[in-house]
Amino acid sequence: MDQVKHSLCPACDACPEVEVLADRVRIGEAGNQVVLRKDEWNVLVDLVRSDRLGRLS
Numbered sequence: 191m192d193q194v195k196h197s198l199c200p201a202c203d204a205c206p207e208v209e210v211l212a213d214r215v216r217i218g219e220a221g222n223q224v225v226l227r228k229d230e231w232n233v234l235v236d237l238v239r240s241d242r243l244g245r246l247s
Contacts (some may be wrong), residue, residue, distance in 0.1 A: 193212075199205035209216040215231040217224050226234065237243035 194210040196208045196210075197203065197205055198207065206218045206222075210231075213228055215226045215228075217226070234243070
C-alpha cells in the first residue's frame with residue numbers, strides 16, 4: 191500500500207493528519223503523535239464501524 195495522508199480538518203493545513211503507512215498509522219504531528227500498528231488500527235476501525243465507538247455529544 192502506498193503512503194496515504196488525510197487531514198483531520200480538510201479546511202486548513204494546520205490540523206493534525208492521519209498518515210497510513212504499510213505497517214503502521216500515525217495520527218498527529220511531531221511532538222504530539224500516536225502510532226498504531228496495523229492490527230491496532232484495524233481494531234479502532236472495527237469499533238467505529240460496529241457503533242461501539244461513535245461520536246461524542
